[in-house]
Amino acid sequence: MEQNDCVFCNIIERSIPAKIIYEDDDVLVVPDILPKAPVHMLVITKRHIPIVSSMTEADEPLFGKMIFIANKVAKDAEVDETGYRLSFNVGREGGQVVPHVHLHVLGGKQLSE
Numbered sequence: 001m002e003q004n005d006c007v008f009c010n011i012i013e014r015s016i017p018a019k020i021i022y023e024d025d026d027v028l029v030v031p032d033i034l035p036k037a038p039v040h041m042l043v044i045t046k047r048h049i050p051i052v053s054s055m056t057e058a059d060e061p062l063f064g065k066m067i068f069i070a071n072k073v074a075k076d077a078e079v080d081e082t083g084y085r086l087s088f089n090v091g092r093e094g095g096q097v098v099p100h101v102h103l104h105v106l107g108g109k110q111l112s113e
């Protein structure tokens with residue numbers, strides 16, 4: 001169920017503009033608005049799940065799909081051979097700012113840490 005005050009729900013609902021890199025029934029991929037690398041995309045769940053730690057066993061296929069699609073868009077962005085990072089920020093100390101599950105896809109430069 002979408003949340004009116006959620007930026008990613010608003011992107012999914014087309015209430016705010018974004019370049020859609022990929023979309024299917026389960027996920028949407030957009031460029032990060034403040035990219036931390038030459039390639040920085042977000043694989044966003046269509047369903048409003050606030051935080052990765054709230055996933056249930058029934059969500060296992062969805063999270064597997066997020067990684068599958070992340071690999072696909074990384075290949076399309078031509079960072080598959082040089083490598084890339086997939087990361088979930090979980091909660092405050094994990095650096096999560098937007099409370100709607102998303103997987104970061106970062107590449108196009110040597111990443112530190």
Ligand code: AMP
Pocket residue numbers: 007018030031032033034035042088089095096097098099
């Ligand atoms: P996190 O810190 O894991 O919650 O990451 C949230 C990410 O969403 C940040 O990297 C933001 O730059 C990004 N972001 C916030 N608003 C938008 C937007 N409207 N379109 C694309 N990316 C966004």
